[in-house]
Amino acid sequence: MTLKEMIFHRRSVRSYCADEVDETSMQAIRTFMAGLHPLLPGAGTEARIIRTSQANFLQKWKTPHALAIFAEDCDDALINVGFMYQQLDLYMQSLGLGSCWVGLGWLADGEPVPEGMRLAILLPFGNPAGVPLRETSADFKRKALHEITDVPDVRLEVVRIAPSATNSQPWYFTHEADVIHVWREELGRIKQRTLGKMNPIDMGIALAHLYTANPERFVFSRWQEPPVREGYIYVGSVKL
Ligand SMILES: Cc1cc2nc3c(=O)[nH]c(=O)nc-3n(C[C@H](O)[C@H](O)[C@H](O)COP(=O)(O)O)c2cc1C
Structure with a gap:
């Protein structure tokens, strides 16, 4: 499905298999991330792929993968976070993976945070455990x-x-x-x-x-x- 089509079928996936995402999909995700552009240039964001064990969540996430997304301390940077990484959310779901925005999460102690930024949000992703896309x-x-x-x-x-x-x-x-x-x-x-x-x-x-x-x-x-x-x-x- 195209990313536009995914808009009509995606969902937040909270139920995962514990296995690793295959390297072809991980590489595709890295390439897609590298091509993302902010809506509002000058309001900085950064993201890196982490293990879910490198963060603490209120909910349990079985998948080993998450994205940690950082932003400068202003609303425009947070708008960029949503603008850029929702495109990635659609892309990951188009690869057959699941993903979910998670505000209720924190990085584990000692995990580096880019200078001048804070953790904005986490996005666990991985192989969904039998979670169907939406139909209509x-x-x-x-x-x-x-x-x-x-x-x-x-x-x-x-x-x-x-x-x-x-x-x-x-x-x-x-x-x-x-x-x-x-x-x-x-x-x-x-x-x-x-x-x-x-x-x-x-x-x-x-x-x-x-x-x-x-x-x-x-x-x-x-x-x-x-x-x-x-x-x-x-x-x-x-x-x-
Ligand atoms: C900024 C943001 C933060 C969210 N935080 C959480 C969260 O902490 N835990 C969770 O289970 N879902 C979280 N969600 C997912 C929303 O609950 C979900 O997107 C909404 O209920 C609509 O459902 P859908 O994504 O399946 O269409 C978050 C979504 C967004 C956009």
């Missing part, structure tokens, strides 16, 4: 299209079904001529503590799906005088 978009538990956009724009279906932390789906889209403004829900103080770091990653994931579905046409920019919408944070504007 009815298999996604998500908000309806009209809850995430001011006009019924079917191009946003690829975002509607995107993954997000605790399935929070913090995105909203408004239309102005041929431009789509991208918004993130402003969080209350309590949610900010749990989802504050995750929601910019979610927005990067949403934009990764828009980009993957429209690779030739996708243009992202930020308006000098951004529009304002109460209860939302302006992320940027997209032309498709």
Whole structure:
């Protein structure tokens, strides 16, 4: 399946075999990672493949492999994390592997962290233990299209079904001529503590799906005088 097709069939895989991913797939993953480009140049991220034993998780992960993804301490770097590594999530699932974004994880003591960065998120991946892909978009538990956009724009279906932390789906889209403004829900103080770091990653994931579905046409920019919408944070504007 192409990466665009994977958008409609992927899922978070939490059930794995304990065996190693074969070297051909590992090499393909390394090559794909090396070709990833940030959405927002200048907001640094880095990632390396680790063993799951090199991290501590709240959940048990049977697969031996994970990606440790690091970012500078700013929202734009976290948006880049979502944008770049959601493309890898789709790619890994297109290879027949499973993967899952995991915010509830920490590196083991002594594991190096790139200078000026923090661990942003972990992404265990590996051979799924009999976890089928989704068959239709009815298999996604998500908000309806009209809850995430001011006009019924079917191009946003690829975002509607995107993954997000605790399935929070913090995105909203408004239309102005041929431009789509991208918004993130402003969080209350309590949610900010749990989802504050995750929601910019979610927005990067949403934009990764828009980009993957429209690779030739996708243009992202930020308006000098951004529009304002109460209860939302302006992320940027997209032309498709
Ligand atoms: C930024 C982020 C953090 C996440 N953290 C966790 C986590 O700690 N544990 C977990 O089991 N799933 C985690 N998830 C997976 C979400 O729960 C999942 O994407 C969402 O429920 C939608 O399901 P789907 O990915 O199968 O479509 C995370 C997802 C994202 C995008």
